[in-house]
């Protein structure tokens with residue numbers, strides 16, 4: 204695949220052609236997923252759970268994100284690399300600029316931040332400075348202690364309205380894309396329809412412009428109970444490569460996620 208850029212993702216949005224995103228944290232998997240048709244690699248702070256064995260993403264540091272972004276950048280074959288800014292590394296606009304510079308220097312093409320309207324000034328500043336920002340809404344795992352667990356968000360009217368307004372405000376501030384996690388399908392569809400920027404979903408139904416999964420989850424190697432929105436693509440595959448290609452194909456033709464993997 205020749206280099207995927209923000210322009211490529213915007214073109215997918217305009218053309219209504221879905222694209223696939225997967226996490227990767229090292230050079231070998233970055234090479235594999237980017238040669239299997241994935242448009243974007245997320246160097247997610249989920250690495251704190253699936254690589255480091257923590258029970259949340261909170262212990263992940265900026266140094267961890269820089270190290271894994273550098274590794275992914277070395278193996279990547281043309282996918283767009285999006286890196287998470289970890290917990291409390293963007294508590295002020297100045298700190299966000301410092302943290303974003305570190306992961307962009309490490310090889311990221313975009314940063315991802317978790318939160319709502321309070322990020323408006325940060326998104327504006329980073330965007331003005333040439334850093335594309337994806338904003339993660341809905342279930343924001345860095346706020347698990349405020350949310351009281353890993354729960355579907357936006358189920359009631361006020362929560363749904365707040366998410367719609369946050370999405371609008373962040374897009375107006377310059378967000379390059381949005382990511383919705385654990386959001387009822389109808390709400391995700393409404394946010395996607397009202398956004399000019401690509402919307403990536405995880406546990407947000409199949410109306411979003413793209414899907415993302417944690418690589419270890421979709422390969423069935425994450426220990427413990429599998430969340431409802433995760434499909435184990437290894438079950439019907441003969442190899443890891445086959446599983447990733449099936450995921451990409453199912454995202455692109457809209458068959459994943461079906462209702463079984465969504466919240467109504």
Ligand code: KIV
Nearest residue numbers: 226247248249405415
């Ligand atoms: O860190 C991560 O992998 C993520 C996904 C769950 C979207 O943010």
